Amino acid sequence: MNQPQFQALPSYDNLDMIRKTFLPLEHINFDHEFKNLDKSKYFIIRTQGEDNVHRAMKYGIWTSSSRKNERLNEAFSQGDVYLFFTEINSLCFSGMAKLTSGFDPKSHFKYWLIENKWFGLFQIKWLYVKDLPFKLFENIKQIQKFEGSDETVKSVYDLIDCTELTLENGIKMAEIFKKEESKKSLFEDFSQLDKLENQSRQQRDTNPNFEKKFQELRSVFETIPYSFSAASYERRQQRKPQYGYYNYGYYQQPQYWQSNSGFYQQEQYQQYPAYQQYQNKYQDSTDQKYNKKETQQPVNLEDKFEMQQNRKYKYDKKKRFNNRNNQQIEYVQKYQQETIVQQNI
Template identity: 40%
Template sequence: MQANPICVQPQAQYLDNYDNFEEVSATFKPLQKIHQPLEPEATFFLIRAPTKDNIHRAIKYGIWTSSSRNNKKLNDASRPVYLLFNVTQTSHFIGLAKIISEFRDKMHFKYWAEENKWFGSFQIEWVFLRDLPYKELIMIQQSSGKCIHELIDCTQIENAEQIYNAFQDQPQKSCVLQSFKELDNSEKRKRNERDTNPNFDIQFQEYISVFEQMPFSFSVSSYQRRKQQQYQNQYLQQCQYYYQSPWYGVAQPTFWNSEFQTQPQQYQQQISNDNNSGFYQTQNYNRPQTQNIQLTKHLQKKQQVQNKNNNLESPKKL
């Protein structure tokens, strides 16, 4: 597969005021079927987000994605699939959404909070959007003995109907929409930074071209490691001749031809005698360049002494 040259992005949408929920739901299509009834034999998964930024995008544009492993788990789960959202280091769940599409491995959103980390997407619509304290679901124990909010990201949850009823009975006191003005500003900054940076698009296209070949096994970190290893291998291949022999690629002085090539048999016999002790532990490792340097230093010192003696012997000017 080849990546699409242009990945179409949802148009940015912002409101001046998020206090009127009817206006909000009319503006954002993923909220237009809010409070829909629970479908039978539903499968629930817990989604733990590090911040509200990505949930903010999921509410406005009706998309969600995760790591390749989690995406495969969600895609293979029996339908319908519901996602219970919460943010780490908080004391409440944020809302409940339903997946309404298969995993789309060519639909990539550029403006997640993390740069070039999430690829592909599910289309979702929201069932509830209100804060539900953890204590309201603390009595729903899982077979592992843990409470729901203690589970790791993308863990399947039992007792789906009780969770739905808890949201339905919870009064609409507060929800994540109250912080949307601040989150909108964050999204505007992300869009501006990435739209004005041509290097971002180049790297984004590179990642999605690889991702689309392996959507359920792709990892940015492993891809970067393989790429770095490839660069290292290419560098070692270019520099390999430096490690084949101490003399390989080294400019040889003129006396090398006269001294060693005129007596090849004697030189080969000397090398064979030194094989037991190792080539690098013998005098053969003294390169001609080193000898030339020592000879040059000796001649320079001798010339300096001679010049000094000539100065002493020369008659002083009156």
């Protein structure tokens, strides 16, 4: 994917200029006539900061973790999907957008706030960009249940990221965005966010290590787009280097997508002599172990029963020793009753 060119305005005071400059924002804050709201799906999008929402607004794109992307993509295949955005600690919803495409696992944006964490893209268009305080939504409640915990009733602004709203709650939120006016919006911070984005672009474009890592993670992601985690992949790389010395020889690790598929591809190891040596030695040791067990005399349960019958009661044992002052001390050690082997009748 060709990365979108950096775009910015000297000022974000003129809403008409914003609409003309940024295609995904050309229809924002109009009196939209919604259709098929009763057949649509609605999701809460909660982001870590304003930077990612700033880029999503300017370039009309969005992505999240693999499981959440799969959830949104499935919803898009069933009808219209609307997203309500809020940033952590913002105390307001900042915008409402609509998905205009399914998930594309081979298109990637390099300039999200945290590098090399999110891959793949949805295309979105924005309907409203305005700050609406949470108090406007406090009467809209929804049950949320986490695995292994009880159900809790929460206001919609307390729901976790990518929570699907009930149809009734989604329609209520869309109507609030349509009718409520606000003089505040994220555009007030766009100038500063533009500077941060431009700095990020320059640093990553001039860093060959970033590009190398980006291409590596991108190629892995495209093989498993709905189960990929950059953090998990990095942990695996640190724990298991590509080449290493393990047990009985030099071997090559399987690629991440091969081992993550859930199928242990044993065939690729069989060509290495070290693998055969390991297998033969393991088999020999296993055979000796079980052959040794087979040669042992069988246990005579009657003898064992009689022996333990004599030890089934507690008994006392006296011990004497000298303390630091060379005084003799006597104490009694009591042994607990041991497990009795029942005699077969």
